[in-house]
Amino acid sequence: MKFRLIIIFCTVAICAQAQLQQVSGRITDKATGEPLPAVTVSVPGSRLSSSSNVDGYFMLSGQFPDPLLLRFSCIGYQTLDHHIQPGQLLNNLRIQLAANDRQLDSVVVSSVSPERFKLNQQTGMIRMDPKLIATLPSLGEKDIFRAFQLMPGISAGNEQSAGLYVRGGTPDQNLVLFDGFTVYNVDHLFGFFSAFNANAIKDVQLFKGGFDAKYGGRLSALMDITGKEGNKNAFNAGIDLGFLSVNGFVETPLGKKMSALVAYRRSFETSFYDKLKDQATIDNEHTNRTQGVGERFRGQSDVKSHFDDLNVKLTYRTDSKDVFSWSVYHGKDDMDNSTQAGGGSRLGNRLSSFFANTTDVASWGNTGTSLKWSKQWNTKLYSNTLVSYSNYFSERTNTLRSSITDSLGIERKFQSGAIEDNQLYDYAARTDWTWSITPMHQLGSGIQYNYQDISYDYSRNDTLKLINRQAQGHTTSLYLQDAWSLDDHRFHLVPGIRTTYFSPTGKWYLEPRLHGDYQLTEQVKLKGSAGQYYQFAKRVIREDLLNGSRDFWLLADDDRIPVSVSQQYSAGISWEDQLFLVDMEAYVKNMKGLSEYTLRFQPMGGTGDYADFFYEGTGKAKGIDFLLQKKKGKYNGWIGYTLAEVTNDYAIYGPDQFFASNDIRNEFKMVHNYRLGRFDLSLSWMYMTGKPYTAPTGGYQVTLLDGTKQTYLNVSAKNALRLPDYHRLDAAVTFNFGRSGKFNGALGLSFFNLYDQVNTWYKKFDIIENEIVETDVNYLGFTPNLSLSIKLK
Template sequence: MRIISWLLCVLICSQISLAQDIRSVAITENFDNASLAKVLRILKNKYDLKIAYDDALITGTTVSGQFAQKPVTEFLDAILRNKGIDYQLLNDKIILIPKKVNLDVNTPSLFDITVFGLVQDASTGESLPNAVVRVSGLQRGVITNKDGYFSLPQVPTDTSTIEVSYLGYQKSQVKLKPGETKQTIKIMMQESSLDLSEFTVVENKFSTVKYGDQISQITIDPNNLSALPSLGELDIFRSLQYLPGIGGSDETSSALSIRNSPSTHNLVLFDGITLYRLDHFFGVFSAINADAVRDIQIYKGGFGAEYGGRVSGVVDITGTTGSFNEPNYSMGLNLLSARFSANVPFASGRGAFHVSARRAYTDIIRSNLFEKLYTNYRKKSNQVNQQAFNGLANEDDLIRPDFHFYDLNFKATYKVSTRDVMSLSVYQGRDDLDTDFDIVNFQDPNNPGTISQIDSYNEKADWGNNGIGLAWSRNWNRKYYSNLQLAFSDHYFDYFYNNERRNGAGDQIGLYEITRMNEVEDLQLNLKNELTVGGRHSLDFGINLSSINVFNKVDIRDLSGMTPDDRNPSSDGTILSFYLADNITLSKNLELRLGGRLNTTSVSDKSFFGQRAALVYQPLPHLELKLSSGKYFQIMREEVFDDPFSNNENSWNLAYESSKPGPRHLPVMESDHLIAGFQYEKNDLTIDLEFYEKQVSGLTEYNISHLYNPNTNRQSPSILIAPGTSNIRGLDLLIQKRIGPYQGWIAYTRSKALNRFESINNNSEIAAREDQRNELKFVHIIELPAWNFSATWVYGSGKPFYRPTINFIRNNQGELINFEVVNTQKTVERLPDYHRLDISIAHKFEGEHMRGEMGLSILNVYNRQNIQGRRLKRDEIEMAINNNEQMAPTNLYRDIVLLDFTPSLFLNLYF
């Protein structure tokens, strides 16, 4: 007992002495306009001080001065002087508190006014687009534009409180003062990130998903997405798949199927640059580096007149501007790739630039994860014999590709004046694949020297996106804002595949070769305007001019000869669009949005007008009812390439409906949207439910059958262009909850998508490729001071699989001599249900000049064998025919299995 009593006394005395030692700590530092947050981090890391504070209290506060051996109390007095901040010493901790001031209560002098302002990041000075600005106590408001400016009408008085919220940031409030409402109000926002255990953040409310100002609009915080499980790094597009209405039952696909439509029916913009392909590594990674992203807006349907050219949804990404205050850097490393980014100010804080780069090192170091992903891609292919994966002791040594990808982002922003901002955004991404290998088959396993067949494979592919955008925006006055942009986008896909088969004597007995080329050059001029008229009308209007050149070619060659592409390989055209939208505030609780978009084009004799209408009614402060309809057109569209003998790589092309001589007829796609639903949001609980119906016409499929030719006793490709329509309906449900450091949501989609094609199945209804009747997703995130934990579970009912008709050919003696595939007659089957569990854990650490995180993600924790699709066993069928054997219908296809248990490590550093 004496020992225990002695230890307790020592412990109590040490705690008392520690509290007394705070005053004896001496500070020696030099600061030049450093943020107070950075100063507090230095006190914590270098001087071992513990500090508690509210992020909102220090937002926008900077420190300058030279300090030599200053006692900590004198140091705090100096840096906090005239900043409205005081401090208290309590035991071993410094607590920052607001300084008491004499309140000067002003009476309002102006009523029903319009407030104009700018929302910025407090630490970097970067403008925050799509922040929600409203009068405190009222639910509805406005959102900031791309440059962070807002115009808020119908503010009750010039002493009202303005409230601003932005995902990933602490809510800010500004009390208006009489006489100052005619000035531009600057609102600085602080990121609501948790500090380490030595710091206590008083308020930390964060969210990853938030429904936006428009119907079917979702806002995403890319920073919080980094906590989700991944293949080693944050993947923007795959993270979006956890949302309702966006297909997520394929962990190796970065395509975005929004409400049962193909991803190419969606408009994807990066700083106004149109992206035509969204993936790296055949869908494993998305084409956008998360370090380059500031803001993401997703419109699942019913989008406004300012967007056009697609018939399903919109993903509008705003790139990171950079830092106008202090430079910062980051880098990351995982088992497949490495990345680096920098945000640097220039011109004395009037300008900032961001640069980020990412590269896979799979052509130098082939990790086990890469070997698994590549083998998974190979097994999905129609263009490799199943024998390549059967009975090989060293499969990875035999099939070793030369592959890598990279992307580069650069953005420079310069504030020409208080009214004018200019920016330059550049994007480049590329994939390169080169594979060349042989598969040798032996006639007699007991006689390894006898070769029966040699299959030689050669595959080369390179694809990518290049883009550049130059923009000038100006706030002409408090009510009028404009943005002028010149943007160029270049997408290319070049693919060559050759499979040559020879017998043991060296004679050629089989050949299948395909060459695919697709390139799109898109030059656009955009003028966007925002005008506030009175207190009830907010107008958006503008012009878009696109000049598009397309090169598209498909050649198929086999032993019977070449089957060339029957289309004109080159096409070009212009699209001129005008749009006008009016957001009308009918009352405090009712808002009407009307708009239209007129499209004229050189590729059609007709003009296309799409109307927009939306009604939002708020009967209760936390309840919103919504209704929307619209008509949409897609002139730049993609053709589906459906060939049972090769990979289905689709290609972009321009529609052509003119009566003048030219390429074959390719219709302009049209769709009609109808959306109705409600949203409830209170006490950190969000419930959003939307019913939708979408009717699409102008679909085409590039359908290829392989028919038997009795004159040559071989199969010959038969190409058919099949026009069609689609009818899609369903509902999306999101339930999201935040409790302390936990946030999570449930996303459920119930839907049905049916297609009709004139030349397929006699024009009867068949399930669309994207038709998944039920999809359920659970997402859980816990952010603690030093740890992040997350888990996701995804369930999807079976997707359709198209089984073409296969006819076996016999000679007069009844012997099997060949087979044919009739792709215009399909049997629709359902694949097994899909489900998987993913988890992630990350440890956060921090030093004086650096912070970071390292962690582990595991995909498919319980090793579920999920099937993505099926492939025809062409080579096995041919071998069976050579042996005069007919394979059973159940054995004609092999399953394409997705990733099994897949762990991945990652490291991220921030300077």
């Protein structure tokens, strides 16, 4: 019986296909010639729709009227209606979309603001146009990560974090891809800015959960970034200048078939930079105080710090629809917080002189590159193949060397501090194929191979090795995904399966995926997703009660570091018309194999194998995201609200669950934009309930025979306390000048924390005369910033 039903179903599909037509082509930017991904192609008055792939190719099948009207719409671009008369060709169309520029000419200004983001068809997916975030309030420059943090279900965790905490997940649980290679370090300046230059980005898609079987290796979310290929029609250059950094780019055609883009950004030290730097390095001062013999002997610190990043991309297109591209990214931060101090002060009657110097230098960042070949073989078959390399590095030396000479001339030397070195190398190759079998049926498949080499060394006092781990591993993944369009295109269903072999454990891991949506009415849509996800390279939390947490990357081995797994479920409903969108999604995420490293439970006297202090736990995140958006018009914006709960369960901390450090129960955000002539006015306000934290309730220090100090603490229950609630108002004014397609630019003035709210970043604890002294470390107060952006076209 089942076999007959399958035959009948396939026969109906084939017969239906015979009565259908097919239209295909390629969509590009009218000004630059760059291909446009994720452009919606639809037939007005019907439910027929499709979207372009990363190379701008599209294919749409159905029973078309004659003549045919196709509508092309994309965020940041003017909607285009393309008429096809009877007898005209339906294949190999060349569609050009004009950008929805802020300036139309020297006098007339567009009265309709383009959408800054779009919730696409898939559950939990957000697409954002990097060109349209420049008017949002910012600390320094347009930042795609900061823009996403204004969306429901996504938070920064704190101001000093460009990473994304998505639906209860941590930043390391997000797969961040730039032109196909993985980026492990996503921030600059201790997290105040993201590592991605907006001038080098063409398109960003974020999946808050339920992403396709094509992707794997992370528990929480996916961010897929496509870099610009460079202007294919004419030379163009631009520069952004602010109180923090200078950012320049050049793009140009190289002959008829090749284009290039180079973008470089570097920070420079100003009073504004110093303000952020001092905020970021305040815990280094705390370290110096607790490790030295007294604040009065601590030297004056002149912290030197800077960051820079470079993007290069070359793209070559053949006449036979082959596309070859080479993309390179390098980003790095450097910090030198070393100090020197000395003197002849007398401590009591015994000490006559004291000298100390602190070495505190660090560098961290990411280098990545990919070589891609993609091809549209025909209207139904498309392939994308690439090889890539990524290297994450984080090195820090923070040691104190001191000597004390007593009145008898006897010198005693002391040394304390820590040295850390975390290196991650990721070599990958993958190929993905998409086959449109019928107008209602699309099949996707592929294979991916990764070789990862990860090491982490953590030493105290230059000699005591706490952690010394090095591991290599191979992962081989295969996936199959089946997309169906049913019930006259009302119902879209995408089941998928991914399986991965991980060499350190010698096991295969199965990851079923499913997402779909149903168009209940013309405005109302139901949607849902479910899936299982594994993570093999993970960032382990290292708890440090006095100085904050420090994290590091390791490779799982199912011994001390388990392979992590999550099951995600989400469901939602949305209502949308031409001007407004109301969207609501509920989600549940169950996580196992979480890891944490802490020395809180080490044996008395510091004995034991420090590698044994890795602990395994579980987690659960659940919540509801709500969004109300006015999409277009002189006034536009959105209101977002998230009600959520994130809990962890580690046996080492006791039998009860506790709230995770990133548990934010209520998160409310408002963004308002208004266009007044050449001026863009923007206002954003956010409110978040306080995050949980663990605090020492008592403690004492013991001076060991070698002169170092050992701290012993009594602590509260894990994350039993909460910081005060957080709220902040930001504003920005942007003046746009110049002419569209010619020399133009923008002058922006932004105000961070407009009403100077005092928000607590974290609690700092000192042990003074065997007593705990608590101090609030606060976020930035009122901070203005001025920026200038100029480009030729």
